[in-house]
Amino acid sequence: MTQGTMYRSRVRRRRLTGRIFGVACFLATLTGVVFLTVLLGSVVTSALSRPPDHPRYDLVGNGKELTTYLISLAGRFQRSQVAKAGFRAGIAGSLWLLGLVTTFAIPVGVGAAVYLEEFAAPGRLRTIIDTNIANLAGVPSIVYGLLGLAVFVRAFGVKTLAMGPTLWAGGLTLSLLVLPIVVIATREALRAVPKSLRHAALGLGATRWQVVRDHVLPSALPGILTGTILALSRAVGETAPLLMVGAAGSTLRVPKGPSSGYTALPVEIYNYAKEPDPAFAAVAAGGILILLALLLTMNAAAILIRNRYARHARS
């Protein structure tokens, strides 16, 4: 009898520990969600409490006023006065960078992934490249900035080859940065294509490249697109390497072409955030909302494209 009560009390205690632990785990998970909410909330309120010499709208939380404010921010250049501060040059620069990264990193990244998954025989070269990509993905982004500074901006001091602090240098640096991400995502998408598809095509006499072009790539396309858009959104949000390769200066103009100087949206946010005048905090918050909106649009595009192609592949 005493044994029975001992057992019961212990079981009760064990269950209680379990319940407490479960609640602790749940709360730990919730911190992430809570932080995200606080983050967005505080950025929005800060953007709405806009600079004092700015025409003030009192409706905090009014989406329409906020949108108007953000659009006006997106249209302005100057940053010496709070009321005139805006992100036009940065947005243009970021879009240019996005275009350059798309043209460099995606073909090379997808090409490398196709080679590794479809052509390369398992051997020394493949092992080297595998290890290498895994390591590259862990290199801090600022180290890529140093690479870009030495190779693209200065060309080791060789004047004729040096690109200077131009969009070319920024775009190439970011391309190297996202290359491992594109390769890893594409390889995963290629691996998800069933082997039988390749065998059937090869059995009918198609060459390796024909198999890849006509069968593997089309059915891996949704996965590849999702992965590459995520990689591109990483490039858009990246700040540290751009500070190394020339975007730090306060360029006020929209770049005319890839060989002109530039600044980028996150770099401008950084510049405004570190201004000692607290009125600039609202401007920085507005920039963050523009950046988040851009990233959200890209991610939504990724999801839409994936869904659409997935339907096509099934029918």
Added chain:
Amino acid sequence: MTPAMLETPTEPPPRWKIHRLLRVWQETAIREFLRFCAILTVLTTVGIVLVLGAETLRFFQITRISPFAFLTGQVLDPEGDPPLFGILPLIWGTVVIAVGSSLFALPIGLLSAIYLSEYAPRRVRSFLKPTLELLAGVPTIVYGYLALLMVTPALRALLTPWGIRVETFNALSACIVVGVMIVPMVSSLSEDVLSAVPRGLREAAYGLGATKFEVSTRIVLPAGLSGVAAAFILAISRAIGETMAVVLAAGSRPQITLNPLTSIETMTTYIVAVAGGEAAFGSAEYLSLFAVGMALFLMTLVLNILSRFVLRHFREVYQ
């Protein structure tokens, strides 16, 4: 079918031959191009190592500092006369950020991984996982803004009434924000490993009368320990390489201190500060960027390799 149709031509017509030749040529060309793309990724690494290595060597040649003195020197004053390059304060600052953020992020990340893999109902999980991924996708500059303009003022409001001085730039708010930044990484990597632990193990434990807590902590966690350890190491490596949040929140005063409420400088912030300054190309200060970058690169590389080693060699394999 007429007999004529069954006859196979003894020799293919010349057009086929050309076609075939073209196809073989095209196949080789494409193959070589794709191989080139793959090799380009290796060239990136070679480029990083060469650039950092060469400029670091030149740094040591110009300044005549021994690498040992560079790593253990306690005074960093690149613009002084003579300039002093002792990066121990930078290494200290980096370690403070890495340890401080881990203290907070590793337990929370692990607990949320256990929750997601063991406790969460499917519907809650399908909501929480994407949220965590979203959190991982927020650009680091946003975290920096938050540290400087939200966390630090909050700390001030909290601690100033007690007579504790909080500097505008302080290590603590950087640690908090970097911690929040690496939580999703810890939890999603660990959760992958914990979910991969076979059901049979859990069911056997339940069958012996274990509670959910006991199954989670004494069965599932030990089974996935190598993966969890690998995730921890990767997260620490990420914290070491983190730049923007630290630049905005922790400031740039190279000092060795245990007070988390004062400004410190990390390796990454030093790089940003010097690159934003007026260091002339080829000067000792310019070259010190690469020497510090090399130290940073090696630290993260060792951690990344260690993480994969742990994952590979200490994995429990279940059939």
